[in-house]
Amino acid sequence: MTIEIRDLRPDELRPWLEAVETAFGEGVREERIAGFERIIERDRMLAAVDGDTIVGGGAIFSLGLTIPGGELPAAGVTAVGIMPTHRRRGALTELMRRQFRDARARQEPLAILWASEGSIYQRFGYGLASLSSTLELPQARGVFRTKVEPEGRIRFIDRDEATRIFPPVHDRIRRETPGFITRTAAHWDVEVLDDPAWRRNGAGPRFLTVHEVGGVPEGYLIYRIREDWDWTGFKSTLEVRELMAATHRALRELWSFCFGVDLVATVRSVLGRPDHPLLLMLTEPRRLKLTLADALWLRILDVPGALTARGYAASDRLVLELTDVFLPDQAGRWTLDTTGDRPRVERTEAPPDLALDITDLGAIYLGTFAPSELARAGRTSQITPGAISRADAVFATAQRPWCPEVF
Numbered sequence: 091m092t093i094e095i096r097d098l099r100p101d102e103l104r105p106w107l108e109a110v111e112t113a114f115g116e117g118v119r120e121e122r123i124a125g126f127e128r129i130i131e132r133d134r135m136l137a138a139v140d141g142d143t144i145v146g147g148g149a150i151f152s153l154g155l156t157i158p159g160g161e162l163p164a165a166g167v168t169a170v171g172i173m174p175t176h177r178r179r180g181a182l183t184e185l186m187r188r189q190f191r192d193a194r195a196r197q198e199p200l201a202i203l204w205a206s207e208g209s210i211y212q213r214f215g216y217g218l219a220s221l222s223s224t225l226e227l228p229q230a231r232g233v234f235r236t237k238v239e240p241e242g243r244i245r246f247i248d249r250d251e252a253t254r255i256f257p258p259v260h261d262r263i264r265r266e267t268p269g270f271i272t273r274t275a276a277h278w279d280v281e282v283l284d285d286p287a288w289r290r291n292g293a294g295p296r297f298l299t300v301h302e303v304g305g306v307p308e309g310y311l312i313y314r315i316r317e318d319w320d321w322t323g324f325k326s327t328l329e330v331r332e333l334m335a336a337t338h339r340a341l342r343e344l345w346s347f348c349f350g351v352d353l354v355a356t357v358r359s360v361l362g363r364p365d366h367p368l369l370l371m372l373t374e375p376r377r378l379k380l381t382l383a384d385a386l387w388l389r390i391l392d393v394p395g396a397l398t399a400r401g402y403a404a405s406d407r408l409v410l411e412l413t414d415v416f417l418p419d420q421a422g423r424w425t426l427d428t429t430g431d432r433p434r435v436e437r438t439e440a441p442p443d444l445a446l447d448i449t450d451l452g453a454i455y456l457g458t459f460a461p462s463e464l465a466r467a468g469r470t471s472q473i474t475p476g477a478i479s480r481a482d483a484v485f486a487t488a489q490r491p492w493c494p495e496v497f
């Protein structure tokens with residue numbers, strides 16, 4: 091029997107959730123459903139069905155993604171799962187095809203996602219577009235090179251105040267950092283500020299703090315304490331959920347705060363910048379045990395739309411020979427011309443400078459990787475001598491991409 095991909099009907103949320111959660115090896119958490127209903131976009135949910143039975147599906151959030159020099163609408167692919175009884179029969183492949191068609195119809199030049207496994211999505215044209223870092227170190231090793239003399243003040247706030255204060259701070263950083271995504275008010279409420287017991291995972295409540303200078307918010311920190319102690323002493327861990335700083339002093343002062351909380355033995359942070367600021371702030375960067383992992387995967391759905399919206403660092407004209415197996419209408423030769431006031435991208439018959447795959451372009455797009463790094467990995471290749479260095483100069487960005495949240 092074939093598996094069909096179709097829109098989810100209004101009364102099918104529960105069987106859909108049951109199927110998708112089963113694919114992830116989990117059951118439906120009753121307490122999650124109300125929150126999920128608030129953030130999910132009902133008209134962007136797809137079901138995979140076998141006859142009358144829902145056997146999986148996927149959904150999309152309509153996001154704004156910060157890109158070098160601007161922002162673009164992006165299809166934020168989420169909650170993709172096919173039940174173990176129906177795996178490897180092409181359901182995901184059909185789901186991807188349908189999602190790409192829908193995103194294109196909505197003028198979204200990009201699709202982005204976090205992958206449970208990197209091996210799943212590259213075949214559909216997703217490239218590794220951002221990295222994120224994890225760190226964990228003994229609190230006592232968090233020694234700053236220069237003592238942090240606070241200019242601001244950090245205070246604990248409640249959820250109502252955080253609802254007013256946090257989004258504008260987040261927005262300031264979002265606008266200047268490629269890889270950031272927009273957050274709706276519902277998303278803030280359900281995913282960031284709500285603190286249900288099931289999400290604590292054995293740790294304590296979520297603390298909300300703001301950093302202010304002269305009463306003006308410059309940053310915030312959301313953290314938990316995972317309490318642990320015995321008669322030999324305390325061993326608790328401070329877990330940073332989100333540290334956002336719109337100024338350099340707020341950044342230093344908030345991190346310094348994390349290393350000054352009493353009864354904490356370990357500081358842990360996930361979903362951090364790949365170029366983590368603590369590397370340059372602490373006397374012993376190695377102690378951070380900084381680990382990098384894949385974060386956002388990005389699929390270009392509209393080559394001219396995506397490339398003309400981006401900013402470039404050098405003026406040049408490059409002919410790209412693009413392969414795109416899953417969306418072959420994009421394959422072939424394109425000129426990227428950054429010599430004028432605005433970048434231009436057109437079909438061409440001219441001889442190519444560079445050969446690359448759509449996954450390579452996805453990896454270059456936000457600025458995480460340079461064309462020369464892809465060349466070194468045996469991917470992007472140069473046809474015209476010097477083309478890789480020219481492409482490095484054109485695609486160079488000032489800011490490293492960072493996506494601080496999984497969706």
Ligand SMILES: CC(C)(COP(=O)(O)OP(=O)(O)OC[C@H]1O[C@@H](n2cnc3c(N)ncnc32)[C@H](O)[C@@H]1OP(=O)(O)O)[C@@H](O)C(=O)NCCC(=O)NCCS
Nearest residue numbers: 113114170171172177178179180181182183205206209210
């Ligand atoms: C990942 C998942 C959605 C794949 O669905 P599926 O319907 O089995 O995928 P398809 O049958 O369309 O597979 C298409 C191709 O991708 C490959 N593939 C699919 N899942 C893969 C995986 N996890 N690792 C490696 N390859 C994978 C298949 O082997 C197939 O390759 P082929 O065309 O060379 O034969 C499904 O296995 C699942 O729900 N897994 C658990 C939940 C999960 O990880 N979801 C993704 C969240 S980001």
